[in-house]
Amino acid sequence: MFVLEARELTKHFGGLKALEAVSFKVKEGAIHSIIGPNGAGKTTLFNCLTGVTRPTRGSIHFSGQEISRLQPHEVAELGIARTFQNIRLFPEMTVMENVMVAQHTRTKYGLLSAVLRGSSFMSKERAVREKGFEYLELMGLEDHAEALAGNLPYGSQRRLEIARALATEPKIILLDEPTAGMNPMETLEVMDLIRKVKGLGKTVILIEHDMKLVMGISEWILVLDHGVGIAEGSPEEVRNDPLVIEAYLGRETTH
Amino acid sequence: MKGVVQDQARSSRKSIAQRARESAGRSVMLRSFFIAAWAALLFLPFHGIRSALVLFAGIFAGLPVMQSAMRLGGPGEWMQRLPGFRAFTLRSFPFLRTSALPVFLLALFVLPFTLKDYYLDVLVMSGIYMLLALGLNVIVGFTGLLNLGFAAFYAIGAYTYALLNTKFGLGFWPSLPLSAVAATLSGLLLAVPALRLRGDYLAIVTLGFGEILRIVLNNWDSLTNGPNGISGIAPPFLFGISLGSLNFYYYLVLGLVLLSVLIIRRVKSSRVGRAWIAIRENEIAASSVGVNVTRYKLYAFAFGTFWAGIAGALFAAKMRFVSPESFTFMESVFILSMVILGGIGNIYGALAGAFILVLLPEALRDVQMYRMLLLGAGLVLLMIFRPQGILGGRKGVRIRG
Amino acid sequence: MLLQQLINGLTLGGVYAIIALGYTMVYGILELINFAHGEIYMLGAYLGIIFLGIFTSLGLTAANFPLALLLTVLMTVLFCSAYGFTMEKVAYKPLRNAPRLSPLISAIGVSIFLQNYVMLTQGATDKVFPYRYGETHIRFLSVDLTALQAAIIITSALLMTGLHLFQKTRMGKAMRATAQDKTMAALVGINVDTIISMTFIIGAGLAAVAGIMVASYYGIVNYSIGYMAGIKAFTAAVLGGIGSIPGAMLGGILLGLIESIGAAYISSEYKDVYAFIVLLIILLIRPSGILGGYSEEKV
Ligand SMILES: Nc1ncnc2c1ncn2[C@@H]1O[C@H](COP(=O)(O)OP(=O)(O)OP(=O)(O)O)[C@@H](O)[C@H]1O
Ligand SMILES: [Mg+2]
Numbered sequence: 001m002f003v004l005e006a007r008e009l010t011k012h013f014g015g016l017k018a019l020e021a022v023s024f025k026v027k028e029g030a031i032h033s034i035i036g037p038n039g040a041g042k043t044t045l046f047n048c049l050t051g052v053t054r055p056t057r058g059s060i061h062f063s064g065q066e067i068s069r070l071q072p073h074e075v076a077e078l079g080i081a082r083t084f085q086n087i088r089l090f091p092e093m094t095v096m097e098n099v100m101v102a103q104h105t106r107t108k109y110g111l112l113s114a115v116l117r118g119s120s121f122m123s124k125e126r127a128v129r130e131k132g133f134e135y136l137e138l139m140g141l142e143d144h145a146e147a148l149a150g151n152l153p154y155g156s157q158r159r160l161e162i163a164r165a166l167a168t169e170p171k172i173i174l175l176d177e178p179t180a181g182m183n184p185m186e187t188l189e190v191m192d193l194i195r196k197v198k199g200l201g202k203t204v205i206l207i208e209h210d211m212k213l214v215m216g217i218s219e220w221i222l223v224l225d226h227g228v229g230i231a232e233g234s235p236e237e238v239r240n241d242p243l244v245i246e247a248y249l250g251r252e253t254t255h
Numbered sequence: 256m257k258g259v260v261q262d263q264a265r266s267s268r269k270s271i272a273q274r275a276r277e278s279a280g281r282s283v284m285l286r287s288f289f290i291a292a293w294a295a296l297l298f299l300p301f302h303g304i305r306s307a308l309v310l311f312a313g314i315f316a317g318l319p320v321m322q323s324a325m326r327l328g329g330p331g332e333w334m335q336r337l338p339g340f341r342a343f344t345l346r347s348f349p350f351l352r353t354s355a356l357p358v359f360l361l362a363l364f365v366l367p368f369t370l371k372d373y374y375l376d377v378l379v380m381s382g383i384y385m386l387l388a389l390g391l392n393v394i395v396g397f398t399g400l401l402n403l404g405f406a407a408f409y410a411i412g413a414y415t416y417a418l419l420n421t422k423f424g425l426g427f428w429p430s431l432p433l434s435a436v437a438a439t440l441s442g443l444l445l446a447v448p449a450l451r452l453r454g455d456y457l458a459i460v461t462l463g464f465g466e467i468l469r470i471v472l473n474n475w476d477s478l479t480n481g482p483n484g485i486s487g488i489a490p491p492f493l494f495g496i497s498l499g500s501l502n503f504y505y506y507l508v509l510g511l512v513l514l515s516v517l518i519i520r521r522v523k524s525s526r527v528g529r530a531w532i533a534i535r536e537n538e539i540a541a542s543s544v545g546v547n548v549t550r551y552k553l554y555a556f557a558f559g560t561f562w563a564g565i566a567g568a569l570f571a572a573k574m575r576f577v578s579p580e581s582f583t584f585m586e587s588v589f590i591l592s593m594v595i596l597g598g599i600g601n602i603y604g605a606l607a608g609a610f611i612l613v614l615l616p617e618a619l620r621d622v623q624m625y626r627m628l629l630l631g632a633g634l635v636l637l638m639i640f641r642p643q644g645i646l647g648g649r650k651g652v653r654i655r656g
Numbered sequence: 657m658l659l660q661q662l663i664n665g666l667t668l669g670g671v672y673a674i675i676a677l678g679y680t681m682v683y684g685i686l687e688l689i690n691f692a693h694g695e696i697y698m699l700g701a702y703l704g705i706i707f708l709g710i711f712t713s714l715g716l717t718a719a720n721f722p723l724a725l726l727l728t729v730l731m732t733v734l735f736c737s738a739y740g741f742t743m744e745k746v747a748y749k750p751l752r753n754a755p756r757l758s759p760l761i762s763a764i765g766v767s768i769f770l771q772n773y774v775m776l777t778q779g780a781t782d783k784v785f786p787y788r789y790g791e792t793h794i795r796f797l798s799v800d801l802t803a804l805q806a807a808i809i810i811t812s813a814l815l816m817t818g819l820h821l822f823q824k825t826r827m828g829k830a831m832r833a834t835a836q837d838k839t840m841a842a843l844v845g846i847n848v849d850t851i852i853s854m855t856f857i858i859g860a861g862l863a864a865v866a867g868i869m870v871a872s873y874y875g876i877v878n879y880s881i882g883y884m885a886g887i888k889a890f891t892a893a894v895l896g897g898i899g900s901i902p903g904a905m906l907g908g909i910l911l912g913l914i915e916s917i918g919a920a921y922i923s924s925e926y927k928d929v930y931a932f933i934v935l936l937i938i939l940l941i942r943p944s945g946i947l948g949g950y951s952e953e954k955v
Contacts, residue, residue: 073543089540300706301774456894630765639762
């Protein structure tokens with residue numbers, strides 16, 4: 001039922017407490033959201049979950065395994081994929097190549113078969129390409145398969161990040177502000193795409209600034225503020241939580 | 256706008272455009288004067304007053320001309336305006352494309368019958384450098400790891416054959432793979448600890464490794480004969496016949512270059528090559544999609560240094576002599592320049608870079624003396640105006656960290 | 657014997673430290689390994705010979721040696737600073753937003769260019785420093801050192817102190833602010849370009865003094881001395897923690913000591929290897945150096 005569980009997750013950068021004893025459980029096949037003001041520790045949480053940074057304390061359990069000490073590639077291989085808030089594509093590779101690299105752990109062959117190009121190699125490569133194309137289609141990028149990723153327009157780059165994460169064939173996909181910098185139209189499109197991703201049977205964790213958007217799409221929400229989980233629960237519960245209202249209203253007035 | 260109109264009204268004699276032109280002309284003059292004076296001053300201590308004055312005059316007169324040329328675009332754009340410069344990819348060489356490929360290869364095969372020994376010798380050397388550049392390109396170009404000590408692996412290949420041959424009488428053919436393996440293993444030996452480092456630190460560590468190796472080769476007299484080097488290395492034999500002729504080396508080097516291009520091409524467009532390039536493009540993203548970054552950097556080091564080992568054995572066999580002098584830091588920079596000149600990350604760029612940098616000094620005998628001076632200035636200019644090299648590799652040298 | 661080596665090491669180390677300061681200041685601000693910094697030191701050594709030669713031919717050296725030496729140092733520092741300033745403007749400034757390895761490769765290009773320029777104009781053979789001075793021996797606590805060695809140690813110490821004091825000035829503070837965060841520094845009104853130029857000017861001036869000191873100490877110079885000295889000074893900077901000025905001083909002195917003790921007690925043939933081995937070990941064990949801090953990359 002729960003695919004991922006974090007217990008007392010803590011991350012300090014020197015004196016700065018980016019995360020302080022955050023615990024939560026993630027339900028299989030549902031869309032979860034993490035919200036909170038700037039600098040609340042949302043991205044840091046993702047970094048801990050994916051092995052990009054090592055938590056100072058606490059543990060993360062995923063499919064019966066403690067993963068907080070694993071390397072990012074090991075976490076990816078186990079089935080957690082992510083996108084990045086500040087886009088991190090492979091800009092001088094083609095769009096297709098971007099989703100092909102992502103299948104790295106799902107196709108195994110060595111240097112020798114790459115050089116000899118036997119029939120098993122060829123069929124594996126063909127499969128990688130076809131799968132890649134499917135993910136591009138899903139994100140509406142199939143027409144740009146041969147373009148350089150760095151040359152894509154901004155919105156498409158964000159969608160390519162999602163396609164690339166999907167191509168790693170994850171159980172859980174973490175999306176760090178996938179609509180950042182998008183106009184309302186594009187944002188709605190991405191929200192539809194996220195529902196599609198859920199439809200593939202994936203568990204989604206979404207970081208989003210916009211409360212309204214989050215309320216509509218998520219089944220469960222975690223609110224972070226200054227590294228502390230101040231509320232969690234269904235959208236209803238979170239919406240009415242006085243602490244959340246204060247954190248958000250407090251933030252709204254500073255703008 | 257209003258001010259401009261008033262201004263215009265006030266000046267009855269000169270139009271604004273004319274005045275603007277004049278003042279621009281004056282400021283160009285002034286700028287040229289200062290730049291020329293500054294340059295002359297910098298050259299003064301090493302050249303004396305007379306040369307400094309000549310330099311001053313030259314720059315003062317030349318700069319405005321150059322500037323007006325540049326007004327057609329910065330030098331980078333300007334270079335790209337040269338016919339065909341921008342679209343200088345493999346497609347610009349129709350003779351290398353599928354239909355013409357057999358003809359081109361045939362031409363390569365009959366070349367020895369038409370060329371003088373001297374030219375053949377230059378071609379053999381450029382072939383050896385092509386192998387080196389191809390190998391370094393895997394490390395620097397594909398994976399984005401700057402290696403400033405690549406000559407060390409070349410040296411290990413060369414000394415492996417030299418020692419196996421002169422001390423144990425082992426022939427060229429069994430030594431060739433052993434040289435490659437020795438270079439690969441030393442590449443791994445260095446890479447295992449060094450790869451944790453940030454890009455520019457890694458560069459310095461590889462440089463340090465190259466220097467240590469050279470100093471050891473220079474001082475370990477009992478094994479390497481120190482600075483005097485090892486001579487009397489045997490050429491390859493086949494069925495008891497010596498294959499020491501230039502023609503043979505030409506075909507051997509040609510075969511190995513073609514083979515390495517084929518292999519490296521195939522590896523590049525496989526999951527291994529994609530993983531390398533992903534690391535170069537964005538290391539964190541690469542690891543987040545499942546690439547074991549450390550392991551694939553190791554592969555790149557091993558695979559790249561492998562070709563240096565092969566090139567080293569070839570060099571030792573061809574020269575029949577090796578000494579530490581051939582494997583200095585400058586040699587490493589020379590190989591790196593080939594990769595950069597050709598277009599970092601571009602296989603054919605590495606070939607072109609090696610070809611050009613070996614041939615050019617030979618062709619321009621008169622400037623032989625200035626070879627390294629020009630190489631140094633060339634590196635700076637290339638980085639500023641065309642970081643992607645002549646064949647247009649990547650836009651620049653991106654690294655992690 | 658050991659004490660004697662310590663003095664030799666301290667002399668050498670003082671010079672390394674002075675050169676290392678230039679590396680560390682530039683790295684602190686631009687995150688660039690200014691590969692050509694060693695060549696400025698080499699140019700300094702040559703300029704010392706050239707200017708002292710000029711003053712000798714003018715009869716000044718014979719009439720008043722200290723004045724001639726002072727003027728030589730002054731001219732050399734001025735010219736080297738000009739070289740450092742120009743180097744940054746020509747070879748590094750256009751690459752400030754380029755990928756990180758581009759300026760490093762450009763720096764290697766500058767280094768090769770300067771080496772070969774000096775080789776072509778001054779010859780490939782060793783050049784002799786035209787005037788020997790400071791050869792009187794001083795006995796100090798049972799060690800024997802020349803007046804020149806003492807002068808080098810004292811000059812190095814003075815320059816380091818000077819730089820330390822400079823850091824407390826307005827310009828020095830602006831420099832440190834720029835090293836910490838260029839964008840923020842620009843926001844609070846610091847002219848980052850000026851600061852970067854100043855960094856190169858000061859670093860080159862220090863290297864120039866180091867060049868003259870070494871040229872007088874060994875009596876000969878060669879166009880290739882900059883490369884090795886540069887690598888060693890860079891090692892010193894990394895040893896102490898690159899970007900840290902006290903670190904560069906500490907690292908320089910430590911490296912000088914390691915080298916002279918290694919040469920005396922292990923093998924002098926491998927004298928140049930020690931620096932590299934120290935560099936490798938430091939980078940592998942503690943890349944941030946002795947005094948360097950540690951920071952995690954932001955994602
Ligand atoms: N590598 C790092 N080193 C030091 N401090 C860091 C590092 N990464 C993040 N921080 C700090 O940790 C805090 C939380 O950052 P984080 O990026 O997780 O916030 P966030 O919730 O994602 O904010 P935003 O909405 O702006 O993306 C911030 O104060 C940030 O400056
Ligand atoms: Mg964030």
